[in-house]
Amino acid sequence: MLLTEQEIKALTDKILSMTSAEDATASVNSNKQSHLRVAGNNVLTSGTREGRSASVTVWIGGKRGAANTNDLDDESLKAMVEQAEKIARNAPPDREYVPSLGKQAYKPTAGYVEATANLSLTDRAKQIGAVLTECEKNNVIGAGFHSASAQSGGNATKNGNFDFERTTGVGLSVTARTPDGTSSGYFLRSHHDIAKLDTMRIARESIRKALEGKNARAIEPGLYTVILEPQAVADLLGNLAGGFNARNAEEGRGVYSAPGGKTKLGQQVFDEKVTIISDPWNPELPGSQSVGGGGGGFGGGGGFGGGGGGGGLPAQKIVLVENGVLKSLTYNRFWAKQKGVEPTPGPVNTIFQTSGPTATLEEMIKSTERGILVSRFWYIRATDPRTASSTGLTRDGVWWIENGKIAYPLKNFRFNQSVVKMLAPGNVLMVGKPERVGSSEGGGGSLLPALKLKEFNFTSQSEAV
Numbered sequence: 001m002l003l004t005e006q007e008i009k010a011l012t013d014k015i016l017s018m019t020s021a022e023d024a025t026a027s028v029n030s031n032k033q034s035h036l037r038v039a040g041n042n043v044l045t046s047g048t049r050e051g052r053s054a055s056v057t058v059w060i061g062g063k064r065g066a067a068n069t070n071d072l073d074d075e076s077l078k079a080m081v082e083q084a085e086k087i088a089r090n091a092p093p094d095r096e097y098v099p100s101l102g103k104q105a106y107k108p109t110a111g112y113v114e115a116t117a118n119l120s121l122t123d124r125a126k127q128i129g130a131v132l133t134e135c136e137k138n139n140v141i142g143a144g145f146h147s148a149s150a151q152s153g154g155n156a157t158k159n160g161n162f163d164f165e166r167t168t169g170v171g172l173s174v175t176a177r178t179p180d181g182t183s184s185g186y187f188l189r190s191h192h193d194i195a196k197l198d199t200m201r202i203a204r205e206s207i208r209k210a211l212e213g214k215n216a217r218a219i220e221p222g223l224y225t226v227i228l229e230p231q232a233v234a235d236l237l238g239n240l241a242g243g244f245n246a247r248n249a250e251e252g253r254g255v256y257s258a259p260g261g262k263t264k265l266g267q268q269v270f271d272e273k274v275t276i277i278s279d280p281w282n283p284e285l286p287g288s289q290s291v292g293g294g295g296g297g298f299g300g301g302g303g304f305g306g307g308g309g310g311g312g313l314p315a316q317k318i319v320l321v322e323n324g325v326l327k328s329l330t331y332n333r334f335w336a337k338q339k340g341v342e343p344t345p346g347p348v349n350t351i352f353q354t355s356g357p358t359a360t361l362e363e364m365i366k367s368t369e370r371g372i373l374v375s376r377f378w379y380i381r382a383t384d385p386r387t388a389s390s391t392g393l394t395r396d397g398v399w400w401i402e403n404g405k406i407a408y409p410l411k412n413f414r415f416n417q418s419v420v421k422m423l424a425p426g427n428v429l430m431v432g433k434p435e436r437v438g439s440s441e442g443g444g445g446s447l448l449p450a451l452k453l454k455e456f457n458f459t460s461q462s463e464a465v
Helices: 005-017 074-090 121-137 199-212 230-237 246-250 333-339 361-366
Strands: 023-039 042-060 063-069 141-157 162-177 184-191 222-228 275-278 318-322 351-353 370-384 389-402 405-409 412-418 428-431 435-438 445-448 451-462
Touching (some): 005 023, 005 042, 005 141, 023 121, 042 074, 121 199, 141 199, 184 230, 199 389, 222 230, 222 361, 230 370, 230 435, 230 445, 246 333, 361 405, 370 451, 389 451
Parallel strands (some): 222 370, 351 445
Antiparallel strands (some): 023 141, 042 063, 141 162, 162 184, 222 451, 275 318, 370 389, 389 405, 412 451, 428 451, 435 445
């Protein structure tokens, strides 16, 4: 059972009362996770687990120490605090320390759904049974993973702030493969509301891709016009909003850096069809009500926070790119203080949209004389944060388009591609309607469209299915 707001508040207050440090923050979290895994058209495993944890960060004489525990009894919490204080006394000075926040006012988001938190195991078994029946009916071998999670957590500071939030999530991925192993299809979707997870759509799409991918042909790599399905866009751009890190840009380490310690703020960096925002209250993609610290997505750094507000600032809607123009870079509390600006209350999610007309996938295909349709990418690795470049492979469905129709399936490619060049002015030909989709390599969901791009760089062939 998840901890309530009152229980978490009592625990964080208790943790903070145990330390004599000049400043401190305390966090308590509880979670519940449930899964069902299938392979070879059979159920393999299912299970549920629950967990609770606490953490504390203290500053003593400007030095920082942190510790955590998964036991919430008084003795364990006291030991955790003592360990953090011991680490702080022996640590070097924290050169980026800013005082913990005082009391903040948060506007809740709608990211928690009771039916997701307490999903019916019987209903899930029936849904997955229907998926496996569909696989058998179409003579493909199905594998998949259904997972659901619920979390409640709170953060408190010694300066009087407290932030509590509950979230849920559910997702299903299905891979369908022909019996001879020469073709496969994949489809993944997730949501915070289990009622909006269409499990049969996921099954049918993965099966269709496997059946339509038979007898794939090889063509030479090179620059091609491409149509990327939303899943492929998510695999490349799912963490796009996390890349607008002001510090990386101002220190010359990011994709938005300009000569002389300047940035590209206010410049046209993407095609005019590209608008990127973060909106905590979007009903299809609720974000967190508060902003944590973090690194910089493809701009450098790492964590999703994008160097954002840091330390529980109330989240706000942010326009990062508008009609291709860079409108915002994100400042965490430390870097904002260094630069004499306000910290950024976000981003907390990624929403890619366009102010112009949208097109369906079918319309994109019909408008293409010669090009390639890509279902998804995988095994993606960053190669140069300064150009937002990465390399990876196509997988589970690639097709050649000719004279406005899908002509035949293709074997897989390796790509090397800069996101900035991919979304550059003139390279984005058509944009679809955004839909909720998550990266097939993990991470949260985003609202992303299908894209038709003038050029995309495939560098070599791949024999992998």
